[in-house]
Amino acid sequence: GEGGGPAALLAEILRAAVTIEQCAELARARFAERFSVDDTLLPAPPNLATAIVAVKIGAANVSVATRACTADDDKLKSGSLGLAGVAAALPDAGDLHELGRAVMTASSRAVSFCGKNVGKAPNWPGGRGGKEAMLIVRDALRTQLDEAAGTYGAYVAGLALAVAADFARTAAAAQLDAGALDFDDLLGRARDLLAGAPGSDPIHVASVRGHFQRRYRYLLVDEFQDTDPLQAEIAFLLAEREPTARGWRDVELRPGKLFLVGDPKQSIYRFRRADIAMYDEVKELVCRQGGEVVPLL
Numbered sequence: 001g002e003g004g005g006p007a008a009l010l011a012e013i014l015r016a017a018v019t020i021e022q023c024a025e026l027a028r029a030r031f032a033e034r035f036s037v038d039d040t041l042l043p044a045p046p047n048l049a050t051a052i053v054a055v056k057i058g059a060a061n062v063s064v065a066t067r068a069c070t071a072d073d074d075k076l077k078s079g080s081l082g083l084a085g086v087a088a089a090l091p092d093a094g095d096l097h098e099l100g101r102a103v104m105t106a107s108s109r110a111v112s113f114c115g116k117n118v119g120k121a122p123n124w125p126g127g128r129g130g131k132e133a134m135l136i137v138r139d140a141l142r143t144q145l146d147e148a149a150g151t152y153g154a155y156v157a158g159l160a161l162a163v164a165a166d167f168a169r170t171a172a173a174a175q176l177d178a179g180a181l182d183f184d185d186l187l188g189r190a191r192d193l194l195a196g197a198p199g200s201d202p203i204h205v206a207s208v209r210g211h212f213q214r215r216y217r218y219l220l221v222d223e224f225q226d227t228d229p230l231q232a233e234i235a236f237l238l239a240e241r242e243p244t245a246r247g248w249r250d251v252e253l254r255p256g257k258l259f260l261v262g263d264p265k266q267s268i269y270r271f272r273r274a275d276i277a278m279y280d281e282v283k284e285l286v287c288r289q290g291g292e293v294v295p296l297l
Contacts, residue, residue, distance in 0.1 A: 009042075009163045015097050016156045023163055030164035031171055035188030036229055040165035043158030048099040051148040052090050055103075058141040059087035065137045068125050076119025076131065080138045083113035087141060100152035107149035110142045187230040194237040195248065209243035217257070224262030229278050235260075236285075253289050260286070 013023060030037065062084040069077040086106050091099060124130030175185070194212065196205035219239050221227065227235075233248040239258035245251045264276050287293060 009159060009166060013156070013159045013163050016159065017097070017101065018156065018160055023160065026160055027164040027167040030161070031168040032184060034168045034172055035184060035191065037165075040158075040161045042162045043155050045096055046151045046155050048096060048103060048148060048152060049093060051144075051151065052092065052099065052103070055087050055090060055141070055144045055148060058144045059084040062087075062137055062141050065134055068130065069123050069134070070125075071120070071123040074119050074123040075115065076134055076138070077123070079113040079115060079118055080134065083110055083138060083141060086110065086113070087145060100156070103145065103148045103152055107145045110145050114138065114142050184230075187228060187234070191230050191233050191237075194234060206243040209237060209240070213238055213240055213243060213254075218259065219257060220259045220261075222261045223266075224260040224282070225264045225267040225276065225279050227262075227278070232278055232282055236282075249285065253286070253291070255290065258286070258291075 010023065014020070062080050066077045066080050066084075071077070086109050090102050090106055093099075094102075119131050119134070121128040121131045124134060126133075172185075175182070181189070192200075194205075194209045196202065216238055219235055221235055235258065236248040236251045236253070237245075239253050240251045241254040242252070260282070262279060264279050267276060267279075283293065
């Protein structure tokens with residue numbers, strides 16, 4: 001990947017307090033999905049220092065707004081001041097991950113200061129309207145904190161996905177060099193043979209796909225609710241009228257060639273990426289082209 005390769009990415013993600021065990025679990029999942037997931041782009045580091053400046057301005061606004069309260073023991077006032085204090089205590093500068101952890105902690109602590117039904121209207125100028133105005137200012141600060149934490153969290157998640165994607169590419173290449181193919185390889189490479197892998201010659205792909213489309217006159221698939229998404233792609237590409245579609249969703253089916261039998265209530269192979277959403281999408285694509293759904297009672 002970018003940014004110094006897998007080792008540098010792994011070092012960065014560990015500095016973000018992600019554990020080796022979490023990385024390994026994600027890498028295993030990404031490897032299993034290597035033929036179904038697009039390439040992962042390395043995320044750009046967020047500018048948390050700028051976000052913190054905005055948060056501190058919001059904290060100052062909250063502090064000023066609480067001065068209108070006529071009772072020091074009002075819970076909306078005390079909670080708002082507590083929230084403003086948490087925000088104001090954020091570091092102004094530092095390492096990205098130090099800032100990130102500080103923002104995440106502040107966002108987590110904000111919950112305890114933001115009760116929904118706190119404060120008494122008579123303690124605020126304008127009564128209920130004054131109290132509502134204070135709630136708006138307080139909640140705006142909490143939103144700023146949550147958004148800053150979310151931005152950092154998304155960055156860390158993106159780093160973790162990049163680490164996993166690098167591992168998947170490396171492991172897949174090593175597996176191929178060793179002359180070993182697992183079940184996912186068989187499905188994925190069969191799909192790539194028919195659909196074309198990145199950089200494939202479109203004319204050659206069309207020729208190969210056309211050959212197999214002519215070879216198989218009918219496709220009858222039982223237990224379709226347990227079909228892997230790659231298997232669904234292969235079935236559509238083989239049942240195409242002519243080898244012209246860029247992707248399986250664009251396939252124009254040859255009438256009468258594809259026959260599917262399935263019951264979504266009986267799906268048992270979720271661990272093999274069988275997905276009822278895929279089942280429903282395939283049914284819709286078939287019906288859109290004049291296919292018929294026949295319930296078996």
